[in-house]
Amino acid sequence: MVAGSSLRSGAWFRTAVFYEIPVRSFYDSNGDGIGDLPGVTEKLGYLSELGVGAVWLLPFYRSAWRDEGYDITDHYAIDPSLGTIDDLDRLVQEAHARGIRVLGDLVTNHISIDHPWFQEARRDRSSPRRSWFLWSDTGKEFSRTRVIFRDVEPTNWTWDDLAGQYYFHRFYATQPDLNYDEPAVRQEMFRVARFWLGHGLDGFRCDAVPYLFKREGTRCQSLPEVHVFFKELRAVLDAEFPGAVLVAEANQSIPETVQYFGDSREFPMVMHFPLMPNLYLALAEEDPRRLRHVLQATLPAPPGCGWAYFLRNHDEVTLEQVSDDEREMFLWVYGKYPRTVLNGGVRRRLAPMLDGDDTTIVLMTALLLSLPGAAFLYYGDEIGMGDRLDLPDRDGVRTPMQWTSAANAGFSTLPPERLIRPPVDDPVYGPAARNVADERGRPDSLLERIRQLIALWSAHVDEFRSEAFLAAEPQVPSVFAFWRDQPATRILCLYNISRASVSGTVRLDPELKSTPTVLAGEATLARSDSQLSFDLAGRRFAWIRFARPFAPSMGLPASSVDRL
Ligand code: BGC
Numbered sequence: 001m002v003a004g005s006s007l008r009s010g011a012w013f014r015t016a017v018f019y020e021i022p023v024r025s026f027y028d029s030n031g032d033g034i035g036d037l038p039g040v041t042e043k044l045g046y047l048s049e050l051g052v053g054a055v056w057l058l059p060f061y062r063s064a065w066r067d068e069g070y071d072i073t074d075h076y077a078i079d080p081s082l083g084t085i086d087d088l089d090r091l092v093q094e095a096h097a098r099g100i101r102v103l104g105d106l107v108t109n110h111i112s113i114d115h116p117w118f119q120e121a122r123r124d125r126s127s128p129r130r131s132w133f134l135w136s137d138t139g140k141e142f143s144r145t146r147v148i149f150r151d152v153e154p155t156n157w158t159w160d161d162l163a164g165q166y167y168f169h170r171f172y173a174t175q176p177d178l179n180y181d182e183p184a185v186r187q188e189m190f191r192v193a194r195f196w197l198g199h200g201l202d203g204f205r206c207d208a209v210p211y212l213f214k215r216e217g218t219r220c221q222s223l224p225e226v227h228v229f230f231k232e233l234r235a236v237l238d239a240e241f242p243g244a245v246l247v248a249e250a251n252q253s254i255p256e257t258v259q260y261f262g263d264s265r266e267f268p269m270v271m272h273f274p275l276m277p278n279l280y281l282a283l284a285e286e287d288p289r290r291l292r293h294v295l296q297a298t299l300p301a302p303p304g305c306g307w308a309y310f311l312r313n314h315d316e317v318t319l320e321q322v323s324d325d326e327r328e329m330f331l332w333v334y335g336k337y338p339r340t341v342l343n344g345g346v347r348r349r350l351a352p353m354l355d356g357d358d359t360t361i362v363l364m365t366a367l368l369l370s371l372p373g374a375a376f377l378y379y380g381d382e383i384g385m386g387d388r389l390d391l392p393d394r395d396g397v398r399t400p401m402q403w404t405s406a407a408n409a410g411f412s413t414l415p416p417e418r419l420i421r422p423p424v425d426d427p428v429y430g431p432a433a434r435n436v437a438d439e440r441g442r443p444d445s446l447l448e449r450i451r452q453l454i455a456l457w458s459a460h461v462d463e464f465r466s467e468a469f470l471a472a473e474p475q476v477p478s479v480f481a482f483w484r485d486q487p488a489t490r491i492l493c494l495y496n497i498s499r500a501s502v503s504g505t506v507r508l509d510p511e512l513k514s515t516p517t518v519l520a521g522e523a524t525l526a527r528s529d530s531q532l533s534f535d536l537a538g539r540r541f542a543w544i545r546f547a548r549p550f551a552p553s554m555g556l557p558a559s560s561v562d563r564l
Contacts, residue, residue, distance in 0.1 A: 013245050013269055014306050014465045016053025016101065017369070017454050018376040022068060022314050023060050023082050024420050025398045026379060028412035033419045035400070035411065037083035041091045044098055046436065050382060050447075051454035054101040056205045056247070058314060060088070064112040066174045068314065068398065069105075070207060071112035075192045085199065092200035103247070104196050106204035108189050109211050110175040118176050122163040131182045134214065139166035145220040151343050170211045170220075180212040186229060190236055197237070203245035206230070206267070209260065210250050222256045230266050245269060247308050251318055254297050264302040269374065272307045274298060277322050277330060279311065279364060280353070284333040286498035288480030292471050295482075299372060300467035307373035311364055312381060315394055316345035317353075339389045349397050351384040351429055358384060358446040359539045363495060365450055366521065366541045369457045370484065370493045372467045382450040383439050386429020391421060399424050402431040405438060456520040456543075463489050463545070476504035479536065492516070492544040494523060496536040505531045514547040 027039030037060060047055065059069030062077040069079070078085055095102050111118060121129040139157030147153055149171055157166040158173040167176045178185045193204065213225040230246070237244045248260040248267040253274070260270045275298070278290045301307055317334070319327045327344070334353050335346045346353070354360045361384060368375035380401050388396040400423045404410030409423040409431040416422055424430040439445035457464060463486050472481040478498035484491045490512065496502050508531055516525055516532065523542035524535040536542065 011268065011304055011306065012101070012243065013054065013374050015458075015461045016374060017051055017457070018054045018056055018103075018308070018374055019047060019050070019052040020056045020058070020310075020313055020376055020378050022058040022379070022398050024058075024068075025411075026401050027403070028400075028414070028419075031413040032081070033412050033414045034081050035420065036081070037078070037087040037091050041087070041094050044091075044094055044100065047100060048098045050451050051458055052100060052377075053458075054103060054202065055095065056103040056376070057105065059105045059107055061107075064114045064174065066112070067172055068394075070107050071110075071114075071172070071175050072107055073112045073115045075111075075188075076195055088199055096200070101202035102200070103203045103205055103245070104201045105207055106189075106193060106196075106246075107207040108178070109170060109208040110177045113174045113176055122160055122167070125164075128184075132179055132185050133176050134168035134179050135163065135165040136168070137165060141216060142168070142214050142220050144218060145170070145214070149343055168214070170208065177211070177214075180225070180229060186232075190233060193233060193237070194240065197241045197244055201244075203237075203247070205247040205249060205271075207249055209248050209267075210252055210256070222250070222252055222259065227259065227262055227266060230260070231262055234262075234266055234268075247271060251320060253321060254294070258298060261302045261305045264304050268305050269308045270301075270305075271376075272298070272309045272373070273318070274321060275307075276310060277317065277319055277326070279367070280317070280334060281322070281326055281330060282480070283354075283360070283364070283497050284329060286478045288478070288495070288497055291480055295371070295469060296471065299469050301373065306467075307371070308376050309368040309371055309373055310376040310378070311368065312350045312353075312378045312397070313376070314378070314398055316342045316347040316397075318343075318345045320344065337389060342394065347387070347389075347394055347396055349385065349387040349429075350378070350381040351434070352386050356384065356428055357539070358449065361446060362449050362453060363497070363539050363541050366453055366543070367480070367493075367495055369453065370464060370491075370543060372464075372469050372484070377450075382447055383436055384429065384434045384446045385431075386424045386426060386434070388422065388424055395421055402435040403437060405432050405435050407431070409435065410437065453520060460491070460519055460543075460545075462486070463491055472506050474504040474506050474534075476502045478502060479504055481506060488548060490546045490548055491519065492532070492546070493541070494521075494534060494536060494544065495541045496539060499538040501535065501537045503533065503535045505533045507531050508546075511548055512546045513549070516544045516546050519543040519545050 024035045026035040027043050028035050029039040060078055060082045061072045062074035062079045063069045064071045064073055092102050117129050120127045121133050145156050159166050169176050210221040213223045214220040246267050247269040249271050250257050250260050251273040260267045275294050278294050282288050282291050335341050340346055385402045399421050400409045400411035402409040408416045412419055439447035468485040470483040474481040480495040482493050521542035522540050526533045
């Protein structure tokens with residue numbers, strides 16, 4: 001058991017950079033070709049050097065491994081291929097000693113078809129487990145429910161000979177959905193959450209939250225009952241594990257996504273799915289207007305809450321929430337290689353999507369960091385590692401972390417062909433070109449640029465942690481500009497998302513008399529009383545700080561109030 005409470009005070013998540021780790025792909029500590037929990041512990045020094053404040057571990061529970069651990073067979077055990085409970089305790093303890101919080105992944109919607117709960121249910125209609133799942137004689141119910149893995153599953157109902165009925169599954173047929181109208185299921189999930197928080201976890205990324213309840217005639221997503229359930233879970237956490245955080249994975253429209261904050265009573269953090277594809281679209285269009293619209297529609301987050309921004313994760317870039325025209329443009333720009341598109345989205349890593357351009361990767365990372373909320377990085381994106389389109393499903397973006405230039409990427413002692421997945425093997429993004437050992441300490445490397453950026457952000461985190469966000473008008477169409485305000489300082493963030501050099505001006509409030517300082521990025525500045533002129537090269541950014549005369553009675557615009 002680990003004491004983690006001192007790290008969990010207040011809205012700590014507003015001051016942390018998060019780092020997502022598929023444990024099996026990170027580091028193999030025991031030479032069996034599979035990344036494991038002790039492997040993550042061994043690499044905590046690297047994470048701490050990078051400036052990571054929290055890690056999110058993909059499911060490490062006992063699993064059938066048909067969906068990267070999202071198909072659990074025992075919620076209360078660590079999968080033997082990843083280690084033991086003691087290994088997890090040690091990982092949490094050592095992470096906490098370095099000031100790094102540890103999030104698990106709470107998979108509530110479904111389990112593995114091999115889980116004993118489903119095995120009992122399918123064999124015996126009178127089993128108490130039968131009502132833990134959704135059964136049908138016709139497979140015709142809930143016909144308005146969209147199929148998520150549409151390239152693989154034709155329908156959400158699958159016939160089961162043993163059960164003599166169809167069962168419902170929102171994802172793969174090997175992942176039967178649990179029935180949340182069954183009170184015992186809800187209680188069991190509370191138990192699961194308590195169990196792992198009891199082992200010192202600081203919270204969970206919550207998987208597939210919109211889908212828990214099903215109602216005939218609806219799309220079976222984001223129903224009011226879902227919010228009731230998560231508000232109850234939140235109340236349990238607040239009472240028993242204060243400061244533990246829940247991050248919602250809700251890939252929905254803006255109005256539906258915003259609801260997961262539940263007026264500060266549901267999820268403290270919600271993944272910003274509405275912004276993510278727009279970041280890439282804005283870059284392709286060299287026009288930030290769509291970013292302004294999405295952010296103005298979603299900020300500020302309610303008190304005590306914050307958005308979780310990300311560019312990539314372990315899934316494909318989902319394009320479910322964009323229009324047909326936008327999808328077409330996205331695929332035209334980012335999905336041009338054969339076998340790129342999966343379930344309508346793009347299964348590529350950040351670096352190849354951005355043509356391996358480190359400057360653009362730095363620009364986009366800086367943008368995430370400077371928005372109100374927290375940035376989530378995906379392992380390996382900080383070194384610009386690539387993907388493998390020859391691997392099935394989403395495995396191509398889950399290849400072994402590239403620690404060294406060796407053919408096995410220094411991920412394991414085994415040769416490449418004996419690893420859980422083959423490492424990237426192309427000359428541009430593979431281990432020979434992109435790896436931690438070679439990039440560490442080399443000032444112009446992507447790793448070093450990202451590390452420095454995080455260090456600068458951390459040094460000024462008190463100035464970035466409020467919800468204050470005011471769009472600025474830089475008089476240049478390709479520059480995304482906004483102010484982040486605190487009572488004592490204002491930071492102007494400028495992002496030139498075009499490839500061309502630009503010059504522009506931003507109007508300055510009369511109160512801003514101080515000389516601006518460039519905190520990060522590169523810009524040439526000149527100020528007069530009423531405006532700041534700037535030159536920005538292509539795909540460059542700048543965080544520019546002004547001291548403001550401290551006058552507590554002055555009052556800030558409503559959206560600028562520090563809510564923490
Ligand atoms: C996870 C996926 C997973 C699915 C089913 C998603 O939201 O991010 O990786 O396949 O849930 O569990």
